[in-house]
Amino acid sequence: MAEPVLRLQRLTKYYGVVRAVENLTLEVYEGECFGFLGPNGAGKTTTIGMILGLLWPTAGQVQVLGQRVTPTHTVALRQVGALVGTPGFYPYLSGRENLRLLARLYPEVDDARVDQVLEQVGLAEVGHRKVKGYSTGMKQRLGLAAALLHRPRLLVLDEPTNGLDPVGMAEVRDLLRRLVGQGVTVFLSSHLLHEVEQVCDRVAILHRGRIVAQGPVADLLVGRRDLEEAFMAVVQSSQTF
Numbered sequence: 395m396a397e398p399v400l401r402l403q404r405l406t407k408y409y410g411v412v413r414a415v416e417n418l419t420l421e422v423y424e425g426e427c428f429g430f431l432g433p434n435g436a437g438k439t440t441t442i443g444m445i446l447g448l449l450w451p452t453a454g455q456v457q458v459l460g461q462r463v464t465p466t467h468t469v470a471l472r473q474v475g476a477l478v479g480t481p482g483f484y485p486y487l488s489g490r491e492n493l494r495l496l497a498r499l500y501p502e503v504d505d506a507r508v509d510q511v512l513e514q515v516g517l518a519e520v521g522h523r524k525v526k527g528y529s530t531g532m533k534q535r536l537g538l539a540a541a542l543l544h545r546p547r548l549l550v551l552d553e554p555t556n557g558l559d560p561v562g563m564a565e566v567r568d569l570l571r572r573l574v575g576q577g578v579t580v581f582l583s584s585h586l587l588h589e590v591e592q593v594c595d596r597v598a599i600l601h602r603g604r605i606v607a608q609g610p611v612a613d614l615l616v617g618r619r620d621l622e623e624a625f626m627a628v629v630q631s632s633q634t635f
Contacts, residue, residue: 399579405454414440415603427580429590432600438583475546481537485526500544511539530557552583591621606632
């Protein structure tokens with residue numbers, strides 16, 4: 395089997411005596427969309443922070459493309475794009491100008507690539523407008539464009555459709571499908587379970603810092619109406635943790 399693009403091995407994070415994440419083990423392979431699900435407070439954001447080298451694990455490790463990632467070992471993150479939380483941009487610059495500034499970090503990214511990602515996320519016609527006039531959904535799209543700018547092999551997304559209307563959600567869903575079809579690996583955290591059901595190949599469900607279910611979406615749906623019903627059943631059955 396091919397080397398996983400992302401591997402978490404017994405990943406654990408404690409804050410004092412508070413368990414945020416415990417013994418997370420999973421693998422994500424090239425060209426798949428992997429859903430990372432859980433209620434608020436389950437440990438998803440902490441896990442993503444460790445994946446992106448923003449937090450030190452208490453135990454265990456993160457590997458991206460076979461290389462360990464920590465706050466002091468971030469070489470592998472050059473091939474990772476991320477959209478986590480509310481993206482921050484210079485409000486008095488245009489969307490295109492913001493991306494051109496970011497492009498300076500990547501010698502291989504030129505103006506043609508900036509225009510390409512603006513087109514991909516549906517901002518080509520408003521790329522000249524100042525970001526201060528963008529809606530929340532437009533800023534979210536621009537954040538996704540920034541994450542795609544350097545053609546990452548792994549895309550880590552936390553609630554990427556936040557602030558988007560139904561049309562925008564459908565467009566992002568289609569974009570993720572196209573990216574996966576091109577071989578990009580997507581690690582997607584979202585509360586919108588119907589979106590996850592439509593775009594993800596496999597999922598892991600996190601509850602109180604532990605993975606309580608993991609596998610292909612089709613397997614989790616056996617005997618269930620949809621992913622929401624499966625999710626609720628798994629979480630409720632793990633309340634004794």
